Amino acid sequence: MHVLKVAIAGFGRIGRATGDLLLSRRERYRRLYCADVRLVAVCGSRAGLADAEGLEPHRLDDLELGLTGTDFIATSGAEILVEAGPSDYRTGGPGLAYLRSALSGGLDAIVISKGPLVRGGRELRGFAKGSGSMLRISGAAGAALPAIDLLEHGLLGATVVSAEGILNATTNYLLDAMATRGIGFEEALREAQSGGFAEPDPRNDTQGWDTAAKLLLLANFGLGLDLALEDLAVTGIEAVTQDQIAAWRQQGLSPKLVGRLVREERGVSAEVGIRLYGANDPLARVTGKNKAIRITTDAMGETVAIGSGTEPLATAAAALKDLEHILIARLAGRRAG
Numbered sequence: 001m002h003v004l005k006v007a008i009a010g011f012g013r014i015g016r017a018t019g020d021l022l023l024s025r026r027e028r029y030r031r032l033y034c035a036d037v038r039l040v041a042v043c044g045s046r047a048g049l050a051d052a053e054g055l056e057p058h059r060l061d062d063l064e065l066g067l068t069g070t071d072f073i074a075t076s077g078a079e080i081l082v083e084a085g086p087s088d089y090r091t092g093g094p095g096l097a098y099l100r101s102a103l104s105g106g107l108d109a110i111v112i113s114k115g116p117l118v119r120g121g122r123e124l125r126g127f128a129k130g131s132g133s134m135l136r137i138s139g140a141a142g143a144a145l146p147a148i149d150l151l152e153h154g155l156l157g158a159t160v161v162s163a164e165g166i167l168n169a170t171t172n173y174l175l176d177a178m179a180t181r182g183i184g185f186e187e188a189l190r191e192a193q194s195g196g197f198a199e200p201d202p203r204n205d206t207q208g209w210d211t212a213a214k215l216l217l218l219a220n221f222g223l224g225l226d227l228a229l230e231d232l233a234v235t236g237i238e239a240v241t242q243d244q245i246a247a248w249r250q251q252g253l254s255p256k257l258v259g260r261l262v263r264e265e266r267g268v269s270a271e272v273g274i275r276l277y278g279a280n281d282p283l284a285r286v287t288g289k290n291k292a293i294r295i296t297t298d299a300m301g302e303t304v305a306i307g308s309g310t311e312p313l314a315t316a317a318a319a320l321k322d323l324e325h326i327l328i329a330r331l332a333g334r335r336a337g
């Protein structure tokens with residue numbers, strides 16, 4: 001049995017759910033990959049916990065003050081880092097330092113927060129290439145929606161002509177509520193906030209930045225492009241009025257906030273904004289908190305994936321899908337060796 005040590009930096013709602021799910025799946029990892037996966041360190045901004053023998057679930061409630069930071073993770077003996085800190089598109093957030101340290105030190109990394117990938121994606125890919133580490137980003141790039149998988153695996157070899165996605169559950173819920181129930185943006189937002197799935201400050205979603213960040217990750221990590229957030233034309237949904245929605249409805253059109261990328265002769269255009277879909281279009285039928293992606297390729301036509309999951313479990317499961325890909329690659333390496 002091969003021991004594999006995992007650390008989690010950023011131990012809030014998603015980090016904790018990922019830790020709990022990982023510990024509940026240890027028997028699966030033993031059975032399928034001959035891997036004794038141990039959670040050897042976790043940390044938030046001020047506190048953490050480490051144990052080279054592996055932390056048990058009941059210990060995760062009592063973190064010790066002062067046990068945090070890149071050195072704490074580096075000395076934990078972890079071979080894989082799961083990064084789930086806050087997303088900050090301007091600076092990259094605290095996750096950037098953890099990922100620089102991990103990838104340059106040869107650790108594999110599973111990234112859940114978008115900030116480090118949006119701000120430091122090229123640099124992090126460079127570190128991973130230099131050290132031969134694996135860098136996986138499913139949790140950050142749509143989570144339960146298997147968008148990056150389609151690009152990396154399902155459509156491998158085909159040339160992507162265009163990709164368009166409903167990538168943000170909150171804005172889809174808001175537009176859907178406005179269109180089907182005739183309520184205004186503010187009322188739909190209050191409803192989503194009291195339901196606990198829209199942030200108290202919703203601008204990252206409603207102004208289109210979360211969609212833009214995910215589109216950028218799909219472009220840069222899935223298609224090997226090198227876009228910056230500033231390259232995208234981004235419009236959100238805050239200015240959409242009830243009258244507009246009613247007029248679109250009369251024409252049989254459903255408004256969706258969409259991130260769209262089109263390969264053109266001179267390069268790639270990428271934008272975020274409202275697009276209108278007729279009733280026969282699969283994207284018109286993406287309701288509530290669902291997300292979707294449509295990818296058109298030269299050789300494999302059009303593929304549409306629609307999905308959603310309950311958070312935080314769905315994002316934790318997406319991150320652990322990445323862990324299984326790493327286990328598969330490591331197992332293949334052991335066999336080849």
Ligand SMILES: NC(=O)c1ccc[n+]([C@@H]2O[C@H](COP(=O)([O-])OP(=O)(O)OC[C@H]3O[C@@H](n4cnc5c(N)ncnc54)[C@H](OP(=O)(O)O)[C@@H]3O)[C@@H](O)[C@H]2O)c1
Pocket residue numbers: 009010011012013014015043044045046047068069084085086087094112113114115139140143311312315
């Ligand atoms: N919520 C979703 O559905 C979803 C889906 C996909 C991706 N994501 C991404 O997942 C990430 C985490 O989301 P969340 O909902 O779990 O947020 P959260 O509950 O606010 O957790 C963030 C964690 O990061 C920790 N942190 C802050 N600075 C740190 C530092 N310097 N070193 C180590 N840890 C630090 C915080 O520590 P303290 O506890 O000490 O403050 C907290 O534990 C975000 O980037 C988000 O965009 C979320």
